[in-house]
Amino acid sequence: MSGPVVAVALTPPVRELFFDPADWAALRRLAEVRLPPPGHDVGDEATLARLLADADVVVTGWGTAPLTGGLLAGAPRLRLLAHTGASVKPFVTPESFARGVRVTQAGEAMAYAVGEQALALTLALLHGLHRFDHALRTGVDWARAKAAPPRRELRGATVGVVGASRTGRAYLGLVRALGARVLVTDPYLDDAGAAALGVERVALDELLSRSLVVSLHAPVLPGTVGMIGARELGLLADGALLVNTARAALVDEAALLAALRAGRIDAALDVFHAEPLPVDHPLRALPNVLLTPHESAGTVQSRRRAAGIVLAEIDRFVRGDPLRHEVRPEQLPTTG
Incomplete structure (x- = not known):
């Protein structure tokens, strides 16, 4: 074969979310495109092995099987994994890099959408919309529904941002x-960087104790798992608000439930330790919690931007140009 082969290892629903007809036309101008046979699951290693047999590039997304040693051994031409999302950890293995497979991802496309939803959740919590909605939907009488805790405006409020990531920067x-x-805590942000962003850099404990709203935007790393536990939640003032559109693993779920049940804080959550969130999960019944089903990045524009990044990276790869969103082996532990 003279031209490159791109294996699109996405389920039909995911393909439709990201790629419109113009994107498909652009991809087919770049390479020969291979899709899994109808009814075959790209989460199945055997299906993926057949798809990758003579592929130079693989496009991955939710539900794609990881690149195990066995898959890689049967895909000798594979040289690029282009992921439609942000975290490549579910798909990339150390053996991928060892065999010369480069990795790129489209996380930049999602930053604004996540930041905007975090803002929407922040405003909803500040104005008590979640409490009003819960009260009226569960049959609370009008007078009791109106007796919500004091509501506040964002203007003049102190907001703490945990993680100056792309989404954190969009939100702040x-x-x-x-x-x-805005207060920010991030070990990779220095004073000059904070000044450029127009924020104050502080330690986590100070951020928690001073902020009315705390919004989480950190990746999952050994040092961030469970970083918000009972002690940290105890530093929040009564009536403080917690927004998590990042990763559930950042917060100790039992400690969060205890704080919410005590009524000390309100929270808006887009990510959960168990997904899908069980129907009988206690979070679903609490009036001081606003829940969304891990969809903060799911705007039409975000998906289209992600497709654009993937196409541009494949084009650069085919041309031999430097990739703009490459994840190198040493960066993998800090990609979330």
Whole structure:
């Protein structure tokens, strides 16, 4: 074969979410495109092995099987994994890099969408919309429904951002534009970087104790798993608000449930330790919690931007140009 082969290892619903007809046309101009046979699951290693047999590039997404040693041994031409999402950890193995497979991802496409939803959740919590909605939907009488805890405006409020990631920066830019004072904790952010962002860099404990709203935007790393536990939640003032559109593993779930049941804080959560969230999970019944089903990045524009990044990276790869969103082996532990 003279031209490159791109194996699109995505389920039909995921393909439709990301790639429109113009994207498919652009991809077919770049390479020969291979799709899994109808009814075959790309989460099945045998299906993926057949798809990758003579592929130079694989496009991955939710449900794609990881690149195990066995898969790689049967795909001698494979040289690039282009992921439609942010974290490549579910798909990439050390053996991938050892065999010369480069990795790129489209996480940048999602940053604004996640930041905007975190802003929406912040505003909903500040104005008590979740409590009003819960009260009216569960039959609470009008007078009791109106007797919500004091509501506050974002303008002039202190907002703490845990993690100056791409989503964290998108969020802090939005809340600053609406008049919030912003504190940030991030071990990779120095004073000069904080000054450039217009924020104050502080330690986590200070951020928690000073902030009315705390929004989480950190990756899952050995040092961040469970970083918000009972002690840290205890540093929050009564009536503080917690927003998590990042990863559930950042927060000790039992400690969070205890704080929520005590009524000390309110929370908005887009990520959960168990997904799908069980129907009988206690979070579903609490009036001081706003829940969304891990969809903060799921805007039409975000998906289209991700497809654009994947196409541009494949184009650069085919041309031999440097990739702009490459994940190198040493970066994998810090990609979340």
